[in-house]
Amino acid sequence: MSGTEPLLSVESLTTHFHTEEGTVRAVDGVDFDVYRGETVAIVGESGSGKTVTSESVTKIIDIPPGEIVDGSVTFDGRELTGLSDEELQEIRGDRISHVFQNPQNGLNPVYRVGRQIGEVLRIHEDGISDAEVRRRVVDLLDRTGIPEASSRVDDYPHEFSGGMKQRVLIAMALARDPDLLIADEPTTALDVTIQAQILRLLEELQADFDMSVIFVTHDLAVVSEIADRVVVMYAGKVMERGRVEEVFEAPAHPYTRSLIACLPGRGSAMRRIEGSLPEATDPPEGCRFHPRCEYATDGCASGDQPPLYHVGGDGNRQSPAPVGGDADHTAACVYYGPAHDVSTLEDGGDRQ
Amino acid sequence: MKWYILKRVLWTFVAMWIALTLTFGLISASPNPGQMRATMSCAAVGENPQECREQFRERNNLDQPVTERYKNYMVNMVTLNWGWSESRSQYVIPAILDAWRFTAQYAIPVLVISTLVGYGLGLYSAYKPYTVTDYTASFVGFFGISIPNFWFALVLIILLGTRVELVPTYYQSGIPIQQGWLSLANLRQLILPVTVLLTASLAWQMRYSRAQALEQMNAEFVKVAKAKGASQYRLMIWHVLRMAAVPLSTSFVGSLLAIFWSGSVIIEQIFAIPGLGLMTYTAIVEQDTPLVLATTLVTVFLAIFGNLLEDIAYVILDPRIDYGNR
Numbered sequence: 029m030s031g032t033e034p035l036l037s038v039e040s041l042t043t044h045f046h047t048e049e050g051t052v053r054a055v056d057g058v059d060f061d062v063y064r065g066e067t068v069a070i071v072g073e074s075g076s077g078k079t080v081t082s083e084s085v086t087k088i089i090d091i092p093p094g095e096i097v098d099g100s101v102t103f104d105g106r107e108l109t110g111l112s113d114e115e116l117q118e119i120r121g122d123r124i125s126h127v128f129q130n131p132q133n134g135l136n137p138v139y140r141v142g143r144q145i146g147e148v149l150r151i152h153e154d155g156i157s158d159a160e161v162r163r164r165v166v167d168l169l170d171r172t173g174i175p176e177a178s179s180r181v182d183d184y185p186h187e188f189s190g191g192m193k194q195r196v197l198i199a200m201a202l203a204r205d206p207d208l209l210i211a212d213e214p215t216t217a218l219d220v221t222i223q224a225q226i227l228r229l230l231e232e233l234q235a236d237f238d239m240s241v242i243f244v245t246h247d248l249a250v251v252s253e254i255a256d257r258v259v260v261m262y263a264g265k266v267m268e269r270g271r272v273e274e275v276f277e278a279p280a281h282p283y284t285r286s287l288i289a290c291l292p293g294r295g296s297a298m299r300r301i302e303g304s305l306p307e308a309t310d311p312p313e314g315c316r317f318h319p320r321c322e323y324a325t326d327g328c329a330s331g332d333q334p335p336l337y338h339v340g341g342d343g344n345r346q347s348p349a350p351v352g353g354d355a356d357h358t359a360a361c362v363y364y365g366p367a368h369d370v371s372t373l374e375d376g377g378d379r380q
Numbered sequence: 381m382k383w384y385i386l387k388r389v390l391w392t393f394v395a396m397w398i399a400l401t402l403t404f405g406l407i408s409a410s411p412n413p414g415q416m417r418a419t420m421s422c423a424a425v426g427e428n429p430q431e432c433r434e435q436f437r438e439r440n441n442l443d444q445p446v447t448e449r450y451k452n453y454m455v456n457m458v459t460l461n462w463g464w465s466e467s468r469s470q471y472v473i474p475a476i477l478d479a480w481r482f483t484a485q486y487a488i489p490v491l492v493i494s495t496l497v498g499y500g501l502g503l504y505s506a507y508k509p510y511t512v513t514d515y516t517a518s519f520v521g522f523f524g525i526s527i528p529n530f531w532f533a534l535v536l537i538i539l540l541g542t543r544v545e546l547v548p549t550y551y552q553s554g555i556p557i558q559q560g561w562l563s564l565a566n567l568r569q570l571i572l573p574v575t576v577l578l579t580a581s582l583a584w585q586m587r588y589s590r591a592q593a594l595e596q597m598n599a600e601f602v603k604v605a606k607a608k609g610a611s612q613y614r615l616m617i618w619h620v621l622r623m624a625a626v627p628l629s630t631s632f633v634g635s636l637l638a639i640f641w642s643g644s645v646i647i648e649q650i651f652a653i654p655g656l657g658l659m660t661y662t663a664i665v666e667q668d669t670p671l672v673l674a675t676t677l678v679t680v681f682l683a684i685f686g687n688l689l690e691d692i693a694y695v696i697l698d699p700r701i702d703y704g705n706r
Binding site for chain 2: 138148186
């Protein structure tokens, strides 16, 4: 990571959805930073709030029913949560762009792909000539690995395979050379062989375009390959943050430990976390994970989620990490706070 | 695509030929009211009914073999020699040429207004769903669909025609001839028919376009477009409406025919507009076979031609349609 000021700083972000079943607290006080040039992975199960977090940054979520209730999103020194839709439109696709999960439906079927990529340029560059748009679109397709880009530019989306469509969507996201790319499960809907290609492409392009990446995924194996830092989410809360090596070598939060133990080739085979994700309309008191946590104490079931505590290398108890803090390894678990013995977890960890 | 369109055009001729042949078959199989009338009038003045019948058949070439009659019929149809209308005492083609303008003068505005305003309102409803505007539009829409045209027309005549006397209670066909089709007087007497027809067709267009637009708005590509920085206007028009236009294009002929059949016959009867609807009605009541045949065929050809346009619009609007093998 380079630079001292983060490119993107998300602090106590809280996003709710007002539905007929009640208020869904999809994102419930999330903090993390993204520095220039680095890749931050947001990891969690389906329904953990990772996608909503990533789509709250430039408010791509539908408002209403969604609402950003609290928190701040600072991008390159500018507060985004208070901006009007017109101001956000200037940032979307220009400085912060997205790649989504499902490439099959990501392109409008009635327009040629070149026109759809060119749309980004036309939106953000007034008076750009047709020839210039075409030249740059062909160049983008070429850089994202579409063979015969100069003729493919005139094809319709249904003439592309899923992997090729995702390349087109990546080309679209990179059209304006963004500072931040938010990739939401960009490989989940693809074949395994294509997945690896797309991941490699994203890594190459990140270096080429010198951009930061937020990589949203449920796939820990992917995280370990491409991310610098990782944010583990559960039921709308951050459970643990840290450098990838730290989190994978020494997972601190019991939830992260269980997740990593579930990876093939790690821990015992075919492990699963007992229980299921809590209802988003009615999350449990205290630590969101306590109903499924084997180390939960009575104290875990009341109050709010514990703050993010530093995970000391020697198991020392430390004060809560500063909000929106640095790249230190932190976990939202009482065992890393005062009056708890972290070795209880260590013992348990050995047992697994 | 050229070949596809050419093929479709050829098919419309086949469809027209089938329609013409079917009507010929039906007419040949059914009793001839002219022959019945001729026979009866002979009997009334004491002549030999049998003889009169033969004379009538000979005069109308009914004594010829079926193949000969079919050949003559087709030649007549193609050369626009569609016969003599007893009830109007004129040839059928001039009768239609007289009548169609009276229908078109309200049907075309209804079609254009209901499409533009209906799609506009539907799109806006979809853009702000479940708001007061949306609910109001839905209420007005269901009201328009639910109330019968004839009842609504009568209520409007009573309220606006007799109580307030804002508009004439019936249509005077002399006005467009003497003062011009676009004269104020003519436009004024068209207000009620257009309003009545609009309530139903506009509501229908609005509900349908709202449903189609809502479906497209949840599509992934709309989210992608939003992430590109597209404005709300661009999202709704360039992406949502453009996609919704594909299914919407297929509803066009349906609404056109609805105006013609369910609309015009009733409306023209109520307001005494001498258009195709009223002509159809009188022709049926007076058993004027050539005229019934003509009005039916006009509608059938309208449907065939409309479907041709729809099919062409469909392949132009949606590049995914594979027309290569059809």
